[in-house]
Each structure stands twice: as C-alpha cells, then as structure tokens.
Amino acid sequence: MVRDNVCSDCSGSGGSQEDVSGSMFVRQVRKTIARYHLLGPGDRVVAGVSGGVDSMVLLRLLSALREDFGFSLVVAHVNHGLRPDESKREAELVENESSRLGLPFEYGQFDVRSYSRTAGLSLQDAARRVRFRFFKELLLKYGAHRVALGHHADDQVETILLRLFRSSGLTGLKGMLPLREGWVIRPLLETWRREIESFAAERKIPYLDDSSNLRRDYLRNRLRLDLIPLIEKEYQSNFKELVLKSSVILREEDHCLEGEAGKACQNLIREGQGGITFSFSEFRAYPLPLQWRIVKRLLGGIYREEERQEDEAWSAIRPLYEKLRHPAPSFLLELPHGVKVEKRYDEVTVRRGEAMPARPFETELKTPGRTLIEEIGKEVEVEPEPELEAKEIRDRLERENVIVPPFVAFLDYERLHFPLRMRSFRPGDRFQPLGARGEQKLKEFFIDHKIPRRERPGIPLLVSEERIVWVVGYRISEWAKVTEKTERIVRVEVK
Numbered sequence: 001m002v003r004d005n006v007c008s009d010c011s012g013s014g015g016s017q018e019d020v021s022g023s024m025f026v027r028q029v030r031k032t033i034a035r036y037h038l039l040g041p042g043d044r045v046v047a048g049v050s051g052g053v054d055s056m057v058l059l060r061l062l063s064a065l066r067e068d069f070g071f072s073l074v075v076a077h078v079n080h081g082l083r084p085d086e087s088k089r090e091a092e093l094v095e096n097e098s099s100r101l102g103l104p105f106e107y108g109q110f111d112v113r114s115y116s117r118t119a120g121l122s123l124q125d126a127a128r129r130v131r132f133r134f135f136k137e138l139l140l141k142y143g144a145h146r147v148a149l150g151h152h153a154d155d156q157v158e159t160i161l162l163r164l165f166r167s168s169g170l171t172g173l174k175g176m177l178p179l180r181e182g183w184v185i186r187p188l189l190e191t192w193r194r195e196i197e198s199f200a201a202e203r204k205i206p207y208l209d210d211s212s213n214l215r216r217d218y219l220r221n222r223l224r225l226d227l228i229p230l231i232e233k234e235y236q237s238n239f240k241e242l243v244l245k246s247s248v249i250l251r252e253e254d255h256c257l258e259g260e261a262g263k264a265c266q267n268l269i270r271e272g273q274g275g276i277t278f279s280f281s282e283f284r285a286y287p288l289p290l291q292w293r294i295v296k297r298l299l300g301g302i303y304r305e306e307e308r309q310e311d312e313a314w315s316a317i318r319p320l321y322e323k324l325r326h327p328a329p330s331f332l333l334e335l336p337h338g339v340k341v342e343k344r345y346d347e348v349t350v351r352r353g354e355a356m357p358a359r360p361f362e363t364e365l366k367t368p369g370r371t372l373i374e375e376i377g378k379e380v381e382v383e384p385e386p387e388l389e390a391k392e393i394r395d396r397l398e399r400e401n402v403i404v405p406p407f408v409a410f411l412d413y414e415r416l417h418f419p420l421r422m423r424s425f426r427p428g429d430r431f432q433p434l435g436a437r438g439e440q441k442l443k444e445f446f447i448d449h450k451i452p453r454r455e456r457p458g459i460p461l462l463v464s465e466e467r468i469v470w471v472v473g474y475r476i477s478e479w480a481k482v483t484e485k486t487e488r489i490v491r492v493e494v495k
Contacts, residue, residue: 041070044144051090054150261293275351329473362423413488
C-alpha cells in the first residue's frame, strides 16, 4: 500500500536552501562526496529521483549543498509504466518538490513491459536500461557531468549478496562504486537506510513507499525482508556492517589488479586497421586473474554499451576467456553483435565484421637468417645447428621425449634442399604427416584436424623444392624428421 510521509512544511520559498550542516548524517554524506571527489565547482548534476525516501532525501541534500560545492542541479523522474496509480502520484510528488526547491524538472514515461518482451530482458534489466538512456539524454541536453543516484549502504549489502549467489568474481563482490565510470555518483552509499529514514522524519521530507518493494517474488526483496534479518538475529548481529567493510577491502584489491591489467594491456594490445591484435604467448604469460581482466578490457573497448548488465557482458567475455585457456593452434570465435575473434598461431585478432582472408604468398627463406612474411605478419628464423650440438639435440628429442613448441621444428638438414620456402596452401597439395606411412591430401589433413576452410589459406607451409616439410603449428613431415642417423639438424621457428 502506498504511504505518504506528509510534509507539514512544504510551503517554503522557491529555491531556498536550508541549513543541514549540524546533522551527523549530512557530515557523512559530505565526507563521501569529498573522499571520492563526487562533486565540484561548475558541475551540472542530474539527480535521478523516484519519489522513494532514498531519492527524496538525496534531492533535499543536493539542493542544500549546491552553494557549498558550487554545482547546479536538474531533477529527473522516470515512469516505467509498471504501476500506473502509484507512478502518477510519484511523478506529481517529485515535480512539486522540484518546483518548491526552484529546480528544473524532467519527466520520462516509458512502456518497460513491452520493451522487456521485445528485447528479451527481465523487467529489472529493461527498466534499468530505459532509465540510463533517459539520463544520458539529459546529460547531453544540459551539458551535465554527473548523474546522482540514491543507493545507500543497505542497497550495497543486498547487491553484494545477489552477486555472491550468481558466482561473481572479485569485481562483482566489491559492490557498487561511489563514482562509476566518471559520471554516475552515489553520495548516500556510505549511509544506512535507518539514517536516511530518520533524516526524512526529522526534516519532514515527503516521500512515497513503492509497494513492489514488499513483493517476495523478487530475490532482492527476499534478501532484505527475510535472509538478512534472519542472519542478524541468529548468527551475526552486525552482519551488514561486516559485509560493507569487506566490500571496501575488495574494492581496494580490485583497484590494484585493475591497475596491473591496465599496464598489461598497454604492453600487450596493438590496434590496427584489421582490429585489435595481441600475442597469445605473451597473453598466456600473465597470471589467470590478469588474463580475465585483459579479456574484459579488450572486449570493453569494442562493446561500448555502458548500461549493459553484467550477465550480458559475460555472454561475450566468458566464451573468449575459456577459448584462450584451452586453445587450438587456430580458431575463429563469433561473439554477439558481429564481433569475431580469430587466432592464427601466436596472433589473436579481435574485430567487428568479417575476418580478412589471407592473401596467397610464397617467400624464399634466408639460411641462416630471418625472413619477414608480410602477408601473414610472421618472421621465420632458419638456423642450422652445429654438428656437436646437433647430436645433443637428437639425443634429447629421442631419449627425453622433449615436447617441441608448435611453432618450432627440428629437421634433418641432409634431407632438405635449400633455399627453403614458406608458402600458402594450394589445391592438390599432398603431405606425409609425422608417423604416417604414406602421403595424404593436405585438404584431408585439415579436415581431420577440424581446421575451418576459411583458416586454411593463412596456415604457412614450409617447402623443400615442391615437397611440404612442415604444416606450421600442426605437424612436420615423416621424411624430414630427426632420426638416430641424422648428422646435422636445422631449426626453424615461426615468430
């Protein structure tokens, strides 16, 4: 049932600013604003006001603090069209209070239920998207810098528990931020609901209760109404305070890891006309927590939808992260919104749209020396090993079962004809894979190894005269392998 906190003193002069300096509650809000640099001289702020106690207190506080911090204020109210009778009263309340305070008022009305159906979103996600889209429009209209929201410490505890139930990582468990992405601010985030309600009663601030907050079909409501009170009663009386303290610690740890991830991305990621590229071997050298954050940052630069929900981001991040943890020598991964990730040996490219097919190429290789193959952006090093070292290498390969990296090949020097060449696949190519008794069509080899047709033109082939010596990244030829009779060895590496 909707309840009014009736304001018995709502006839104040328009634009008057009350003195709130003596309140401990206000001192805490001031402290939060100063600590996180939420407001400053010359800022234009859009306050999202629903009509509930949290946002109405936020509105009164921001209005009172305008002169002290030197910012201007616009009030924004969104009607989601979900509770027609209540929504009308809420809009009237917020508009009247804005007028009383002498503040511009902006009203947005939307059919969230219809939008959620067409977009395939939950009502909560659809409502959130609609709100933030409206707020962004107002930022542009007024040249504003910040959107202020009324989230408080109890909201923070509930959010952390929700994310814990959804198996969130460190970034999720740090909770909401006082300043998010440079434009969303939460001045009340370090104050409790009971303090906000006490301040509203003391100052006779009008507000309306949202009846949907009592519905137990929402998990957040069940946490607030049932689980948290049970924990406080039976297990830990200051449970919420401990959760909030933990979120601050996790926030600092997350900030530290994000800093390291930022440095890693600067060293790792290159931008070009073909998209964003990075070295897979360099990526794998980072610890797993940083790998996860690198992937998030990389895709975050492509998916620039700041209002998207965390589970939507995961629909792109999680598949790529798992693919990079258990990679094939080459793969093509298609992600939402036309984003494609292509791995060709040690190079990973992320781009929108279709991948550019590799151009046919054929290059003679320096022996010894390094040769750049521009068509595939690879450098090939050919290095004959001294005879004494060749014996040691042969013994290690034969007796110690040494695992050779996929982009390095040790070959019998005497079986080869120089100069060697590196070229792309041609129809009719045949190849005798290591361990096979006879030749087979290279096309069949690709099919056996589940290599997509579109990737085959970009796979380098090491060739001696017209015979394929090595399908780079996959297999050398049986006839060119190192045996106990090998006297000289040549080492070939594709970088």
